[in-house]
Amino acid sequence: MTDRADVPPEVLAALRGICAGLPESYEEPAWVGTRWRIRQRTVLHVFTAHPGSTGAFSRAAELTEPAVVMTFRAQAEEFDSLVGAGHPFFRAAWGTQVVGMIIEPDADWTEIKELLTESYRELAPAKLARLLP
Template sequence: MTDRADVPSRVLEALREICATLPESHEEAAWVGTRWRVRRRTFVHVYTVRPGQDTVFGRASELDEPAVVMTFRAQPEEFEALVNGGEPFFRAAWGHDVVGMMVEPDVDWAEVKELLTESYRKFAPAKLARLLL
């Protein structure tokens, strides 16, 4: 793992609390940072990017300081609304439905919970998704 794995504990704890409510979701170390999965599919990934790093995000942004980035999946209409709305959201450089989000200190965790629940629903088996109703 690289130093991009050092996501602030307050962010990890908030995400753990959200993801603990999603049936059969589990946390694991990703190639960088941390991700949560349902079965074998990742529905949220969080990591830290530093200025000047040779990464897709690092090259596409002009960071002055480290930034915590979270990626998740969205339905087409939600995807367009989020990425076209601008900061803190952006279009991730991979996947047609992957939204990136800068996790800022004043993040609305209630909104994040809604977004991650929908991302989970995209990948969860129908039996598990129905448990969220």
């Protein structure tokens, strides 16, 4: 069984590639898993969640087996749409407009890049957000 903090290397590599294009974002260990930040704001947090042992996250995502979970910010309209769509999206257990997503083996990395770019836009200073295409 994977430890809660473990995220498969291929998932971390894909997320690193996406976040490398976000001006001044940086990666750091989180209390569990890994997060990417802009200044002191978390753009993305990823970790392996286990049913029953990760409390609110496993309940929110209705996990029945270990899963790689990421959380990110979304604009109000996008938040409602994503959370309303259901699996693999869910309302994260904390914060406002924080979306949770289960990263499955067949994840659409183009969509994930778009979602994380928008999360960055929500949190970055306007000067940095304008640097994105």
